[in-house]
Amino acid sequence: MINIINKLAILWDFDGVILDSMPVREYGFKKVLEKYPTREVNLLLDFHKVNGGLSRYVKFRYFFKEIRKEDVSEEKLSNLAKSYSDIMRKKLVSKNNLILETINFIKENKSNFNMHIVSGSDNNELNFLCDKLIISQYFKSIEGSPTPKIELVRSLIKRYGYAPENICLIGDSMNDFEAANLNSIDFYGYNNPDLKNLNAVYIKSFT
Incomplete structure (x- = not known):
């Protein structure tokens, strides 16, 4: 499906990737x-x-x-x-808003990768929603705004000592692509056909 087997960590966007919001x-x-x-x-x-x-x-x-x-x-x-x-x-606290194919992939691979959320959503709200949706346990860290995503990614790489080639970011927007590109990590587009025009991998489905 996607060339992700050689990665140590996956950085996930939240809205449109994990949650249909x-x-x-x-x-x-x-x-x-x-x-x-x-x-x-x-x-x-x-x-x-x-x-x-x-x-x-x-x-x-x-x-x-x-x-x-x-x-x-x-x-x-x-x-x-x-x-x-x-x-x-x-x-947004209803589990009906979760994107099931993404959640199933995360659950099935929780032991295979270090997973983090980096989102444009408000940090406090983001953590509240993840707790209410009972998905917090799948992620090593959950971080949102007002810190810009580019800085969130940069800080996370430094804090966990990741080599850029060992991680990727999965997102649904140009802002996600830019955050990955400016931090020299792979970007995988998802749930936004416009991203197919980028020089990046596009995930049609996690199933």
Whole structure:
């Protein structure tokens, strides 16, 4: 299926790879920004779809700075992010949201690889969801934003002493590809046909 047998560790993106969360994520942005014009919110959703690996903090800042062309305080960004996270904690805890072929692969190979999650999702929310979904035990570490994914990967490689050629990142966005590429590790695309155009391996299915 994929040339992964020679790897020591797998770094997993979360949204769209382990959890089918896109509809809920989109609902969350619409809900917390419901007082703003629909056209502007839709522009944010377009940005969100293309940049799935970026944190919500970056996306909310983009909404005000680039779409609305106005300054926004860190306090306001923090409040929006908290409201968004409250929705996610309620809506994403169902195991029905898990991508079963990915979870089955992880369970079947938990003894064959060191596995880590590196995500654009809020770190506290991410760990909360993994605990509620009862999947935390499969990963040596679970880390999210506001630290950018590129830095999360770089720090993880250093902390665990991995040689770049011995690890890979599996993700569904260009941000994941860039995080892998800039850290000189292999990238495997998944669950996003647009990634087939990259000079990278594409996983059609874990089954």
